[in-house]
Amino acid sequence: MSTETLDLEEQVVLLLAQVREELLNRLRYSSVSHDNNLYTQLSEHPEDDWVAYLREKAGPSYKELVDKLERLEAAQCQFDLGLFGFCSDCEEPIEDELLEHDVTTQRCKKCESLVKAREQ
Structure with a gap:
């Protein structure tokens, strides 16, 4: 694997962590109690299941972040499969x-x- 590819993989890992943290913070500090409950419930779900869970439970204001999370998870999967x-x-x-x-x-x-x- 080339150094450039490693850099991109590191970038995906970092961005994935940042998006997950941003999602958690928005849910945790939201003034909407439903969002606060989602924050608590996410801690009981594996990170790999967050996209499906949030698509079902989160409101439209989270769509952009969930879409970004899904794209980053797809990129991570492609690295894992050697298809990136x-x-x-x-x-x-x-x-x-x-x-x-x-x-x-x-x-x-x-x-x-x-x-x-x-x-x-």
Whole structure:
């Protein structure tokens, strides 16, 4: 594994910890009692189950953070499987500048442009 890849993996691990901490802090210090209860309940769930649990229980104000958590967990899983940095569609390497910009990038430039064209 290259030094650059290790740096990206370390970045994913760090960002994952930061997002989890941010989620916990927002839930814990929320003025909404439901959020406070979610904070307590999350401590009883393995971190790997947080996304599914929060999708079901957390309000829309947490969607962006939960989405980010899900993308980071996917990137971590790709490292574990040795698939990090490969396009989820064509399986070709993702351009370095895309990964440096966002370590959760799932597609190469070509496939991302095809997806965006289909969405229009």
